Amino acid sequence: MPIYEYKCDECRSDFELLVNAGTTPVCPACASDSLRKRLSAFAVGRGDASRTPSAAPACGTCGDPRGAGACSLS
Ligand SMILES: [Zn+2]
Numbered sequence: 322m323p324i325y326e327y328k329c330d331e332c333r334s335d336f337e338l339l340v341n342a343g344t345t346p347v348c349p350a351c352a353s354d355s356l357r358k359r360l361s362a363f364a365v366g367r368g369d370a371s372r373t374p375s376a377a378p379a380c381g382t383c384g385d386p387r388g389a390g391a392c393s394l395s
Contacts, residue, residue, distance in 0.1 A: 330355035 326337050327346060331353035338346045347354045379385060383392040 326359040327356040328359060329353055330357060335359075 323340055324337050325340050325346070326335065327348070328335050329348040329351065331348060332351045334348065334350045336349055338349075340346055345354055346356055348356060378389060380387070380389050380391050382389075385391040
């Protein structure tokens with residue numbers, strides 16, 4: 322079940338909510354539904370966030386995540 326971080330446009334409070342499909346999240350402080358969804362810790366680390374620029378590309382031969390040619394060094 323995904324947890325999302327929201328910021329309320331009405332009262333500016335930050336909070337996390339478990340969001341079920343088909344439900345509209347509302348601010349627990351003022352019950353407004355004018356919320357801005359933010360990236361949650363759950364979302365970070367998936368998708369583009371997992372592709373760090375500093376990471377070497379995986380070995381094209383064996384897919385070793387240590388980088389190209391890593392399989393031949395061992
Ligand atoms: Zn609010």
